[in-house]
Amino acid sequence: xxxxxxxxxxxxxxxxxxxxxxxxxxxxxxxxxxxxxxxxxxxxxxxxxxxxxxxxxxxxxxxxxxxxxxxxxxxxxxxxxxxxxxxxxxxxxxxxxxxxxxxxxxxxxxxxxxxxxxxxxxxxxxxxxxxxxxxxxxxxxxxxxxxxxxxxxxxxxxxxxxxxxxxxxxxxxxxxxxxxxxxxxxxxxxxxxxxxxxxxxxxxxxxxxxxxxxxxxxxxxxxxxxxxxxxxxxxxxxxxxxxxxxxxxxxxxxxxxxxxxxxxxxxxxxxxxxxxxxxxxxxxxxxxxxxxxx
Amino acid sequence: xxxxxxxxxxxxxxxxxxxxxxxxxxxxxxxxxxxxxxxxxxxxxxxxxxxxxxxxxxxxxxxxxxxxxxxxxxxxxxxxxxxxxxxxxxxxxxxxxxxxxxxxxxxxxxxxxxxxxxxxxxxxxxxxxxxxxxxxxxxxxxxxxxxxxxxxxxxxxxxxxxxxxxxxxxxxxxxxxxxxxxxxxxxxxxxxxxxxxxxxxxxxxxxxxxxxxxxxxxxxxxxxxxxxxxxxxxxxxxxxxxxxxxxxxxxxxxxxxxxxxxxxxxxxxxxxxxxxxxxxxxxxxx
Numbered sequence: 114x115x116x117x118x119x120x121x122x123x124x125x126x127x128x129x130x131x132x133x134x135x136x137x138x139x140x141x142x143x144x145x146x147x148x149x150x151x152x153x154x155x156x157x158x159x160x161x162x163x164x165x166x167x168x169x170x171x172x173x174x175x176x177x178x179x180x181x182x183x184x185x186x187x188x189x190x191x192x193x194x195x196x197x198x199x200x201x202x203x204x205x206x207x208x209x210x211x212x213x214x215x216x217x218x219x220x221x222x223x224x225x226x227x228x229x230x231x232x233x234x235x236x237x238x239x240x241x242x243x244x245x246x247x248x249x250x251x252x253x254x255x256x257x258x259x260x261x262x263x264x265x266x267x268x269x270x271x272x273x274x275x276x277x278x279x280x281x282x283x284x285x286x287x288x289x290x291x292x293x294x295x296x297x298x299x300x301x302x303x304x305x306x307x308x309x310x311x312x313x314x315x316x317x318x319x320x321x322x323x324x325x326x327x328x329x330x331x332x333x334x335x336x337x338x339x340x341x342x343x344x345x346x347x348x349x350x351x352x353x354x355x356x357x358x359x360x361x362x363x364x365x366x367x368x369x370x371x372x373x374x375x376x377x378x379x380x381x382x383x384x385x386x387x388x389x390x391x392x393x394x395x396x397x398x399x400x401x402x403x404x405x406x407x
Numbered sequence: 408x409x410x411x412x413x414x415x416x417x418x419x420x421x422x423x424x425x426x427x428x429x430x431x432x433x434x435x436x437x438x439x440x441x442x443x444x445x446x447x448x449x450x451x452x453x454x455x456x457x458x459x460x461x462x463x464x465x466x467x468x469x470x471x472x473x474x475x476x477x478x479x480x481x482x483x484x485x486x487x488x489x490x491x492x493x494x495x496x497x498x499x500x501x502x503x504x505x506x507x508x509x510x511x512x513x514x515x516x517x518x519x520x521x522x523x524x525x526x527x528x529x530x531x532x533x534x535x536x537x538x539x540x541x542x543x544x545x546x547x548x549x550x551x552x553x554x555x556x557x558x559x560x561x562x563x564x565x566x567x568x569x570x571x572x573x574x575x576x577x578x579x580x581x582x583x584x585x586x587x588x589x590x591x592x593x594x595x596x597x598x599x600x601x602x603x604x605x606x607x608x609x610x611x612x613x614x615x616x617x618x619x620x621x622x623x624x625x626x627x628x629x630x631x632x633x634x635x636x637x638x639x640x641x642x643x644x645x646x647x648x649x650x651x652x653x654x655x656x657x658x659x660x661x662x663x664x665x666x667x668x669x670x671x672x673x674x675x676x677x678x679x680x681x682x683x684x685x686x687x688x689x690x691x692x693x
Contacts (some may be wrong), residue, residue, distance in 0.1 A: 339532075
C-alpha cells in the first residue's frame, strides 16, 4: 500500500481545480454581495458606505408583500409538483404494456431548454388566441376571451402552473426510483396475508415513500425559490407587480435600475432564507439516513 | 405454480383501464404545450389570429419552417452558440468533476465531510442570487459580451451537483478493483485512468448529459445579463428576435423552437435508457 500522506496529497490535487474554481466564482461573489449591500454602489464612479440604509429601505410595505408572495408562490408550486409527480410515478410504476415509452414521454419539459417551454406556455395563456382560453370558450365555460397574464390573480396561478410543469419530470423520476427501491417481498408478504391493492399502497408504499418525499420537497423548494426564467418571460413580475417574487425584485433593482447596493441587500436576504432551507435539508437528510441504519 | 411477484402484479381489466386513464391525464399535462406549439407552427399566421379558436389547423403547412430563417437571419448562429457554449461548459465541468468525485469517493482526508457539504450548499445558490457581483466581476475582467461571460459562471453552478452524482456512482464500484491495482504496484493516477475511468463511463455519460441540459437551461439569465451582442446570443434569448414591434410572430417562433430543440431531442432519445437508469440509481442512493 502507498503511504497515507501521499494519498491525502493526491486527493487534494484532484480536488484543487474544482475547489478553487467554485471559490472564485461563487464564494468570492457571495462575500462581495455582503459588502456591496452596505454601500450605495450604482453606475456612479464613487461608492459610499451607507451602513444599514439599504436594509431599512427593504422593510417597507411593498417588500414585505414580495416576501410573503414568494413564500406563497413557492408553497403552492412545490406542493402541486409533489402531488402530480407522485401521482405520475404511481401510474408509471404499474406493470402495463408501453410503460417504457410513457416514462420517456414525461421527460421533455426537463430536457427542453426552459425558455422554449415557457414560450409555449406564453402562447397557451394568450387571451385572444391561446389554447386554454379558446377551449374554455368552445365548451362554454367562459363567455369572452380570458387574458390569463393580464390580471394579477390569474397571472399568479399561470406562473405557478408553468413552474409545476417544468419541475414535474424530476419529481416523477425521483419518486419512481424510490418506489422501485421498496423491497418486493414486503408486498408479497402482505399479499399472502390477503391485503388488497389499495391497502398495500396505503400501508406499504406511502409510508416508505415519506423520506424520499421530504428530500425531494426540500430540493424542489430551493429550486422553486430561485426560479427566475418563468416569471420573467411570462410576466416580468407584472401586472402591477402581482407576480414579483424576491428574485425578480432583486433583478429589477440591481440589473434593471442599476442600484447595485440595494439589489445586493435583497440578495443577502435571499441568501439568508436559502441558508435556512439548506440547514433544514441537512438536518432532515442526516436524521433520515441515521434512522435507516438503526 | 406462478411466482407471487407475477400474481400480485396482475391487474383486473378495470384496473388497467384506470391506469391508462391516469397515464393519459398525466401525459396530457406534460405534453400539451408541445402538441399545441407544434400545431401552431403549422398554422398560417392569418389563422392564428382569427376566432373562433381552432385546435387543429386548417390546410396547415410547414411554411413557417421556411420563413423563420428569413425573418431572423441570425437564427442558425443562435443554435450554434447554444451548442458551442454548452459543449465547452460540459467539457470543463467534466475535467474538474471526474478527479474531484474520485477523490471524494475513495480517499479519507480531513475536512472531507464539510467540503462535500459546502459543495452541496453551493448548489442552493442559483446564478440569479449572485448576479450583481458576477456582473461586476465580468465587467472588471472585460469579458462582458463574449462567450466567456456565459461560460465561466455557468461552469461554477454545475460543478456541485455533478460531483455528487458521480461520487455516488464511483462509490458503487467495488473497492477491491483499485486495491488489486495498488498491490500490482500501480500509482493512484494510473488506477484512476486505467481502472476507474473505464468502469465509470456510464456514470460519466449521465453526468455529461445532465450538465449539458443544465447548461442549456442556464443560458437564459446569464446571456440576458452579461451579453448584449446578437453575435454571441444563445438560443433561449435569441428567440426573442421573433417578438416584433407590433406582435409576436407565433407560428415562426414555435417553428424555430422545434428546430432549435430537435438536435438535442434526437441525442437524448438515443441515450434515454442510460439516462433514466443512471439518474434513478443516483437519486436513490444519495
